[in-house]
Amino acid sequence: MKILSMDERLAKNRFDSDDQNPHIIVDKIACKTCDHRACTYCCPAERYKWDKVNDKLSFDHVGCLECGNCRFVCERLNKSIPGYSWNYPPLGKGIIYREG
Numbered sequence: 265m266k267i268l269s270m271d272e273r274l275a276k277n278r279f280d281s282d283d284q285n286p287h288i289i290v291d292k293i294a295c296k297t298c299d300h301r302a303c304t305y306c307c308p309a310e311r312y313k314w315d316k317v318n319d320k321l322s323f324d325h326v327g328c329l330e331c332g333n334c335r336f337v338c339e340r341l342n343k344s345i346p347g348y349s350w351n352y353p354p355l356g357k358g359i360i361y362r363e364g
Contacts (some may be wrong), residue, residue, distance in 0.1 A: 278360040282353055286325040288334070291347030293342050295321040302337035312314050330358055
């Protein structure tokens with residue numbers, strides 16, 4: 265049995281992302297002041313990554329599994345502080361699971 269990388273596993277699922285209206289919005293500049301950066305550890309799809317060289321957050325909602333982990337660990341997302349929001353994609357958009 266071949267062990268697949270996260271990107272290989274995600275590629276088996278179907279994503280229909282709404283690039284004009286992302287379902288997760290984060291203020292990447294304000295994220296610099298976060299002292300725990302838990303989103304970079306809790307996201308099973310690895311959508312949040314901290315760029316240590318440029319000291320900034322890299323985030324892309326495309327490929328999101330819609331699990332909501334980031335919403336629970338990020339107090340800014342959880343409280344919908346201005347510049348942060350988390351909603352399920354509109355009907356017909358988002359992920360269609362094909363991999364376990």
